[in-house]
Each structure stands twice: as C-alpha cells, then as structure tokens.
Amino acid sequence: MGWRRSSWTASTGLDVRGDGFELVDGVRAGVMREFPRRAFDRHFLAAITREAAARSTCQSVRLLHASHLADSMAASPWASDGT
Numbered sequence: 001m002g003w004r005r006s007s008w009t010a011s012t013g014l015d016v017r018g019d020g021f022e023l024v025d026g027v028r029a030g031v032m033r034e035f036p037r038r039a040f041d042r043h044f045l046a047a048i049t050r051e052a053a054a055r056s057t058c059q060s061v062r063l064l065h066a067s068h069l070a071d072s073m074a075a076s077p078w079a080s081d082g083t
Helices: 005-017 021-034 040-054 059-066 069-075
Strands: none
Touching: 005 021, 040 059, 040 069, 059 069
C-alpha cells in the first residue's frame, strides 16, 4: 500500500479531532470555503457508530469509545453546526 499508518493517523486526527489544527492556518479559510464540511461530522459519526455496532473488534470501536470520538469532534475547531 502507498500509505503509512502514522501518516493516516495524523491526517485523521487533524480532520476529525482538529489535532495540529494550527499547522493548516495558512490555508484553512480557503479550503473551508471550497470544501465546506456541512453535515460531515454527523454522517461520519453515524457511520463509525454503525460499524462499531456490527464489528465489535474493529478499530472503530476503539475510536468511538476509548477515544471519545463524539466529544473530540464536538470540541474540534472543525466542528460544524450540521447544516
């Protein structure tokens, strides 16, 4: 595969939880204007919840529960109003 786990984890942390948010300050406004999140947070959380319910040993279970995904997303600088 062409990706490394550490890169995937870092990019997911930035996208979902806002970890390293300050690293994208220079381009954030333009990206958000061009690609607004709209209901992404709600749909992403629902998909992770469905997967965790269907596959109790998958990484989504850890992400959802142990990492407190919903709380992390709500506190993220990317948090949207769901519109």
